[in-house]
Amino acid sequence: MRTPALALVVGILIAGLLPTSLQADVYLVTANVPVQISPPVQPSETLQVFIKAKGGEWQTPDYTVRDGRVIISPDPKKLGGSEMILVINPPADLNLNDSNPPIILGIKIDGVAHRASAALDLGKLVDAPGVILWGVADRENALDLNTLRVTLNDRQLAPDALALDVVGKRQVGVIADMGDIDYGRHEVTLRIADVIPGANRLEARIGFELVDTGNLIQLVRDRVIVKTDSCFSSYPNLEPLIDGFKMLDGSGAGNDVTWASAEMAGPHWIEITLPEPRPMKEVTVYWAYSGQTFHTSQRVEVQVPDNGGWRTVATSGDQPLQPQRNHTLRFDEVTTDRFRVYQPDKGGPAARPDLMWVAEVEAR
Numbered sequence: 001m002r003t004p005a006l007a008l009v010v011g012i013l014i015a016g017l018l019p020t021s022l023q024a025d026v027y028l029v030t031a032n033v034p035v036q037i038s039p040p041v042q043p044s045e046t047l048q049v050f051i052k053a054k055g056g057e058w059q060t061p062d063y064t065v066r067d068g069r070v071i072i073s074p075d076p077k078k079l080g081g082s083e084m085i086l087v088i089n090p091p092a093d094l095n096l097n098d099s100n101p102p103i104i105l106g107i108k109i110d111g112v113a114h115r116a117s118a119a120l121d122l123g124k125l126v127d128a129p130g131v132i133l134w135g136v137a138d139r140e141n142a143l144d145l146n147t148l149r150v151t152l153n154d155r156q157l158a159p160d161a162l163a164l165d166v167v168g169k170r171q172v173g174v175i176a177d178m179g180d181i182d183y184g185r186h187e188v189t190l191r192i193a194d195v196i197p198g199a200n201r202l203e204a205r206i207g208f209e210l211v212d213t214g215n216l217i218q219l220v221r222d223r224v225i226v227k228t229d230s231c232f233s234s235y236p237n238l239e240p241l242i243d244g245f246k247m248l249d250g251s252g253a254g255n256d257v258t259w260a261s262a263e264m265a266g267p268h269w270i271e272i273t274l275p276e277p278r279p280m281k282e283v284t285v286y287w288a289y290s291g292q293t294f295h296t297s298q299r300v301e302v303q304v305p306d307n308g309g310w311r312t313v314a315t316s317g318d319q320p321l322q323p324q325r326n327h328t329l330r331f332d333e334v335t336t337d338r339f340r341v342y343q344p345d346k347g348g349p350a351a352r353p354d355l356m357w358v359a360e361v362e363a364r
């Protein structure tokens with residue numbers, strides 16, 4: 001059976017998506033058979049019309065002008081593709097023969113210059129990057145600053161964490177304040193395009209692993225005492241909380257690699273006692289990872305003993321924690337031999353708020 005050819009024509013004015021500096025009319029045309037389109041044009045003696053298929057070369061099509069419209073009949077076969085871009089009266093400084101994405105001119109991390117590369121791996125780091133500066137340029141056209149995105153592990157940085165140093169239309173410095181970064185592997189990605197219709201896009205990545213040094217618990221592991229408020233019925237073993245194994249593969253999280261609280265209303269907690277008091281300023285919790293899901297609690301606190309009770313020195317914040325492998329809570333340094341990770345009532349994972357399910361606890 002033969003499927004009849006479908007003529008699908010979509011003309012979308014995307015001028016609003018382009019930088020205001022690019023004052024051309026741009027249409028995206030999708031058609032798999034020859035079609036006639038007739039976008040409106042301003043009366044002009046210098047009408048310029050360009051069209052190309054995605055990945056093809058720009059061509060100047062035959063056209064006629066009638067009743068304030070330019071009539072064109074693009075043939076997807078001749079242009080080499082069914083997704084076409086039509087540009088009418090591009091600005092004089094637009095270089096349509098631009099198939100190169102923007103480039104990285106330089107990278108500075110906390111003031112130190114690194115190799116200018118779209119794929120930079122910093123390896124293992126003891127200190128997380130604080131401020132990253134990219135020098136970015138496009139050789140052929142202006143940069144489209146509307147397309148600029150900086151992400152950390154696919155989460156976009158807040159607008160107030162980004163600053164721009166605009167050198168010119170084609171060159172900009174992008175400055176990102178990375179904020180708190182947790183232990184483990186991370187990737188920072190900068191994305192930006194040039195202004196040409198059908199944009200050439202740069203995707204520049206910086207990878208690194210923030211390594212854990214000086215976990216106070218591992219150093220004295222066989223003399224550490226662990227207590228919890230309760231245990232899930234088949235999870236009586238507390239040893240997984242301090243055994244140093246935390247890189248679960250997501251396939252399962254039994255009591256050999258995690259501990260879980262009883263699943264009941266009320267707070268849950270993990271109390272750790274060291275052999276002697278030590279200065280401490282952060283606690284990291286690695287969450288159970290099972291069914292390819294991190295069972296991250298929504299809210300936790302770090303507490304230290306105070307007058308026979310407990311004093312909270314750090315909380316996970318106003319927003320529920322998002323599922324990920326681990327979270328570090330940082331606080332003003334205290335010297336203590338005892339602390340606990342405390343989950344308030346209903347503070348467990350969003351799907352199971354009465355549960356606390358943890359793979360490892362570290363303190364530094």
Ligand SMILES: [Ca+2]
Nearest residue numbers: 098100140194
């Ligand atoms: Ca370019």
Ligand SMILES: [Ca+2]
Nearest residue numbers: 240245359360
């Ligand atoms: Ca463990």
